[in-house]
Amino acid sequence: MMTSLEILKEKGRRLRVHSLRATTEAGSGHPTSCLSAADVTAVVFFREMRFDPADPASLSNDRFILSKGHAAPLLYAAWAESGIVDPKDLLSLRRVDSDLEGHPTPRLPWVDVATGSLGQGLSAALGNALFSRMDGIPFDTFCLLGDGECAEGQVWEAAALAAHLKADNLYAIVDVNGMGQSQHTMDKWDVQRFADKFAAFGWFSVVVDGHNYVDIVNAFDRCRSEAGTRPRAIIAKTSKGHGVSFLDNKEGWHGKAVPKADLDKALAELSQPFAEDTWKPNPRPRPGKRADVGFEITIDRKLGDSVATREAYGDALAKLGQNPRIVALDGDTKNSTFSEKLLKVKPAQFVECFIAEQNMVGVATGLAARGKVPFVSTFAAFLTRAFDQIRMAGVSQSNVKFCGSHCGVSIGEDGPSQMGLEDIAMFRVIPGSVVLYPSDAVSAEHLVSEAARHRGICYIRTSRPKTPVLYSNSEPFPIGGSKVIRKSEHDRVTIVAAGVTLHESIKAADELQKEGIAVRVIDLYSVKPIDSATLLDSAKATGGRVLVVEDHYEDGGIGDAVLNVVGGHARVVKLAVREIPRSGTPDGLLDKYGISSRHIIAAVRSFS
Numbered sequence: 291m292m293t294s295l296e297i298l299k300e301k302g303r304r305l306r307v308h309s310l311r312a313t314t315e316a317g318s319g320h321p322t323s324c325l326s327a328a329d330v331t332a333v334v335f336f337r338e339m340r341f342d343p344a345d346p347a348s349l350s351n352d353r354f355i356l357s358k359g360h361a362a363p364l365l366y367a368a369w370a371e372s373g374i375v376d377p378k379d380l381l382s383l384r385r386v387d388s389d390l391e392g393h394p395t396p397r398l399p400w401v402d403v404a405t406g407s408l409g410q411g412l413s414a415a416l417g418n419a420l421f422s423r424m425d426g427i428p429f430d431t432f433c434l435l436g437d438g439e440c441a442e443g444q445v446w447e448a449a450a451l452a453a454h455l456k457a458d459n460l461y462a463i464v465d466v467n468g469m470g471q472s473q474h475t476m477d478k479w480d481v482q483r484f485a486d487k488f489a490a491f492g493w494f495s496v497v498v499d500g501h502n503y504v505d506i507v508n509a510f511d512r513c514r515s516e517a518g519t520r521p522r523a524i525i526a527k528t529s530k531g532h533g534v535s536f537l538d539n540k541e542g543w544h545g546k547a548v549p550k551a552d553l554d555k556a557l558a559e560l561s562q563p564f565a566e567d568t569w570k571p572n573p574r575p576r577p578g579k580r581a582d583v584g585f586e587i588t589i590d591r592k593l594g595d596s597v598a599t600r601e602a603y604g605d606a607l608a609k610l611g612q613n614p615r616i617v618a619l620d621g622d623t624k625n626s627t628f629s630e631k632l633l634k635v636k637p638a639q640f641v642e643c644f645i646a647e648q649n650m651v652g653v654a655t656g657l658a659a660r661g662k663v664p665f666v667s668t669f670a671a672f673l674t675r676a677f678d679q680i681r682m683a684g685v686s687q688s689n690v691k692f693c694g695s696h697c698g699v700s701i702g703e704d705g706p707s708q709m710g711l712e713d714i715a716m717f718r719v720i721p722g723s724v725v726l727y728p729s730d731a732v733s734a735e736h737l738v739s740e741a742a743r744h745r746g747i748c749y750i751r752t753s754r755p756k757t758p759v760l761y762s763n764s765e766p767f768p769i770g771g772s773k774v775i776r777k778s779e780h781d782r783v784t785i786v787a788a789g790v791t792l793h794e795s796i797k798a799a800d801e802l803q804k805e806g807i808a809v810r811v812i813d814l815y816s817v818k819p820i821d822s823a824t825l826l827d828s829a830k831a832t833g834g835r836v837l838v839v840e841d842h843y844e845d846g847g848i849g850d851a852v853l854n855v856v857g858g859h860a861r862v863v864k865l866a867v868r869e870i871p872r873s874g875t876p877d878g879l880l881d882k883y884g885i886s887s888r889h890i891i892a893a894v895r896s897f898s
């Protein structure tokens with residue numbers, strides 16, 4: 291009969307063998323990064339974690355997030371040893387017909403978020419940990435990080451927030467093998483420095499010999515008995531390639547598979563036939579099913595009332611909050627984005643992430659992985675600093691909703707650093723994303739509830755200035771639609787706009803009408819997916835003359851989206867912001883940068 295420590299050691303040995311075999315078969319991968327972390331991973335999976343290998347969807351499973359995603363073969367090996375993956379399938383690693391990809395993605399039901407862009411896993415792990423508290427389902431989340439990746443600021447954004455929120459169900463395990471990809475890490479094996487850093491951020495941290503099972507096991511026991519309400523960090527001193535002498539702590543092996551000819555030599559050092567497996571899972575009881583409330587809201591606005599779309603966003607969010615799946619996250623801008631309206635009615639469904647947007651997006655992705663519908667809001671400009679995190683949410687096929695307020699030059703006096711002028715381009719490029727741009731309060735509220743209902747990444751662009759209510763409360767705003775606001779049989783030009791430029795277009799249309807020039811005006815509230823049918827019909831009806839007006843830089847914005855649809859059938863003129871703007875009054879800036887009604891009128895007249 292094996293002792294529990296022997297079982298763990300045997301698991302660690304097997305994790306090494308699987309990782310080596312799979313990467314050699316694939317001809318690529320990061321076996322040495324797997325080997326350094328094999329022992330801590332064996333303890334986490336086969337001693338600390340409680341989960342049901344037959345039920346990945348169980349909300350009471352402990353979670354494991356491999357922040358150092360390039361060690362994917364180690365993760366897959368741990369699943370094989372848990373009975374989740376057939377060990378034979380490990381050899382399909384990195385093949386195009388296999389879900390065991392080079393870095394983990396949620397194509398696999400046990401993966402919560404895609405990792406591999408380093409520095410992001412701890413944020414997603416925190417999202418999981420916060421879910422546990424929000425829904426009163428006790429489970430722990432374990433996150434394995436590389437020491438090199440800890441140079442990413444986002445790791446420390448996550449560490450700070452986790453301690454602030456007393457995430458005592460969150461474990462960070464740092465694999466300090468002293469090496470990165472091309473050289474030694476900044477701190478090499480100075481494990482105490484890592485421990486001090488985590489402690490300074492408010493964590494309980496313990497240093498261990500990452501290849502000594504007694505040490506590792508004791509560290510977890512100390513965490514459970516001594517950490518109290520603090521999140522826990524295990525700082526493991528390891529060596530890269532540990533277990534195989536010609537790899538162990540040798541330079542030049544990062545990201546290289548052992549050649550087929552040398553595999554037996556490597557495996558010989560990890561010899562012994564696999565011992566009988568006596569590990570048994572120890573799942574927690576499944577939580578009961580909860581009724582879903584839905585995402586319907588009632589809208590009550592008066593035509594002509596003046597309301598900013600950002601404010602309507604907050605109103606809709608507060609109403610949607612009746613559904614406990616709705617969560618809002620903000621980066622200390624909640625009184626500008628109006629996400630504070632949800633905080634006021636449902637404080638437990640709001641996470642203040644402070645001024646750390648990258649972590650905020652990661653936390654939201656973690657919450658979404660557990661079934662929450664997170665709405666992340668800040669100024670549109672500041673979402674751009676989290677573009678890699680948004681991109682990775684895309685790779686995760688996540689269900690996060692983003693709201694960028696204060697878009698464009700129409701914010702006025704605060705100047706260019708606060709103006710979101712790249713955001714439409716950024717969100718359009720995410721595969722499968724939805725990009726929504728309401729122009730009035732009624733459409734804004736409808737679109738927030740549409741976004742909640744839609745499964746996938748949505749971006750809602752809101753504006754700072756107040757604009758008149760254009761639509762009746764019952765007007766539907768399906769994703770992928772548009773509204774034709776002005777239409778006659780004699781329209782000379784189709785004007786496509788959204789947000790403040792829609793109101794400028796309406797002004798322009800009314801002025802032109804006085805001169806007997808009729809134009810068609812389209813509210814393109816759904817920039818992606820785009821209403822191709824209406825755009826093509828209108829372009830045809832107006833002699834192939836299309837004018838797009840947007841409070842965004844020219845590249846990648848609405849103009850390009852429209853051009854993609856009607857480009858082969860129409861001449862498209864784009865009015866967009868073409869230089870770095872200045873501070874000024876909103877109206878003054880719309881005019882200075884060529885997107886006011888005056889410029890629209892001139893552009894219509896100059897169409898041949």
Ligand SMILES: Cc1ncc(C[n+]2csc(CCOP(=O)(O)OP(=O)(O)O)c2C)c(N)n1
Nearest residue numbers: 323360406407408436437438439469470471
């Ligand atoms: C954001 C980001 N930058 C760069 C890389 C390329 N990269 C992959 S692994 C690696 C080294 C990682 O070092 P460490 O975190 O210490 O992991 P380990 O040594 O265990 O492989 C680098 C630079 C990446 N994947 N993500």
